[in-house]
Amino acid sequence: MKTVVYMVRHCDSPKLEADERSRGLTDKGKADVNRITELLKGEEIEVFVSSPYKRAILTIEELAQQNGxxxxxxxxxxxxxxxNENNRISDDELFPLLEKSFSVPNFSLDGAESNVVCQDRAITTLKQLLDTYRGQKIAVGTHGLVMTLMMGYYDNHYDLDFLLNTTKPDVYKMEFNDQTCVGVKRLWKS
Structure with a gap:
């Protein structure tokens, strides 16, 4: 039975806000919410799930509301x-950390997660969603790295280069037969 998962990477978010959980969307991000809604409104999505971070929720909220x-x-x-804090790290700190994390997947700073730990927790949730909502269409409000790690679990060409070439927002349609990913298609056009 085919289950479809729409990975919806969040829209542009202000980088000046330090708290990762409460960062909202920029004006461009808010405009792109309308584009996301238009893009996916005909897909007949039945289930909407998200990261707890505000920017991910806001990105799919309008579409969820339109679908009731x-x-x-x-x-x-x-x-x-x-x-080890809930604060955003700068891009200057982030890019070397990402490079090391993809070359050494178990690498993490003290009190933080590695790519392996992040992937394990996200994939456990995705597998539960595939079981619970088998045969349905699911939109997932997500983030660039966790999306890349989930997709990379099924196909290792979703790697650092893939992550660095994604956009905010971005949308990937993944098709599953039970727990097996049988196809991925990028839907977002920048």
Whole structure:
């Protein structure tokens, strides 16, 4: 039985806000929410789930409302924890950390997660979603790295280069037969 998962990477978010959980969307991000809604409104999505981070929820909220659905929040779909605090790290710090994390998947800073730990928690949730909502269409409000790690679980060409070439927002349609990914298609056009 085919289950479809729409990985919806969040829209542009202000980088000046330090708290990762409460960062909202920029004006461009808010405009792109309308584009996401237009893009996916005909897909007949039945289930909406998200990371607990505000920017991910806001990205799919309008689409969920138009479909008369609530968004189910899963803590384990949050972005990878890069430091032992809930604060954003700068891009200057992030890019070397990403490079090392993809070359040494178990690498993490003290008190933070590795790519392996992040992937394990996110994939556990995704597998539960595939079981619970088997045969349905599921939108997942997500983040760039956790999305890449989930997709990379099924196909290792979803790697650092893939991540660095994604956009905010971005949308990938993944088709599954039971727990097996049988196809991925990018739907978002920048």
């Amino acid at each position: 659905k609530e968004i189910i929040v899963f803590e384990d779909l949050k972005e990878r924890i890069f430091s």
